[in-house]
Amino acid sequence: MFGDGSHILYVNGKYRGNDEVGKLMHDFSCTDPDDMNYEALAKRARYFKQDEKGVAAMCKIMEDMRNEAAQEAEQNKAKKTAVHLIRLGKMTLEEIAEATELSLDVVKELESQSMQLA
Numbered sequence: 001m002f003g004d005g006s007h008i009l010y011v012n013g014k015y016r017g018n019d020e021v022g023k024l025m026h027d028f029s030c031t032d033p034d035d036m037n038y039e040a041l042a043k044r045a046r047y048f049k050q051d052e053k054g055v056a057a058m059c060k061i062m063e064d065m066r067n068e069a070a071q072e073a074e075q076n077k078a079k080k081t082a083v084h085l086i087r088l089g090k091m092t093l094e095e096i097a098e099a100t101e102l103s104l105d106v107v108k109e110l111e112s113q114s115m116q117l118a
Contacts, residue, residue, distance in 0.1 A: 078102050079110060086111050 002008075015025050023037040033049065036042035047054035078100040085096045086107070093111060097104045 075102075079106070082107050082110050083114055086114050 011021060011025065013025055013028065016022050024041075027036040027038055027041050030036050030045070033042040033045040036045065048058045049055070079102065082096050082100045082102055085091050085099070086093075091099070093107050094104060096102075097107045100107070102110075
């Protein structure tokens with residue numbers, strides 16, 4: 001119990017018992033919706049794998065995820081560069097913000113964190 005009403009259940013994804021959880025784990029690893037035990041899950045899998053609109057929706061979701069990951073990686077690289085520049089001490093925080101395309105507030109926060117670690 002987490003005090004907020006949520007619960008986390010851990011399930012071994014390799015489990016294939018003949019009960020509801022085993023059948024669900026089987027369905028989660030299925031590539032063919034026709035081999036699934038639960039029709040509601042099979043129906044959604046068919047939509048995203050076989051229906052033209054569903055495939056397009058899934059492609060959009062995957063593209064958005066890739067773009068988000070790329071933006072996050074770019075942001076992390078900029079922050080790492082900013083920290084290196086802060087430690088070198090040869091540029092103002094404003095110049096670092098401009099060079100890394102980070103906001104001045106983010107650069108100031110990185111400076112504060114960097115000083116705490118030093």
